[in-house]
Amino acid sequence: MASKNHRGKTLWKLPSRGRGTCPLCNRTRIKLLYEIVTEDGSMEKVCKECSKRKA
Numbered sequence: 001m002a003s004k005n006h007r008g009k010t011l012w013k014l015p016s017r018g019r020g021t022c023p024l025c026n027r028t029r030i031k032l033l034y035e036i037v038t039e040d041g042s043m044e045k046v047c048k049e050c051s052k053r054k055a
């Protein structure tokens with residue numbers, strides 16, 4: 001069950017339905033499902049690929 005957190009209707013509750021521009025790869029209108037802490041300590045929402053790359 002927990003693995004389905006990012007699926008289905010959960011996304012639609014988010015602002016812009018979980019989509020936006022990834023600050024790292026600058027792709028637009030992709031799903032930003034992951035929050036990372038940047039070097040200055042703020043939270044950024046990034047796409048799946050960038051969350052992997054950062055980690």
Ligand SMILES: [Zn+2]
Nearest residue numbers: 022025047050
């Ligand atoms: Zn990205």
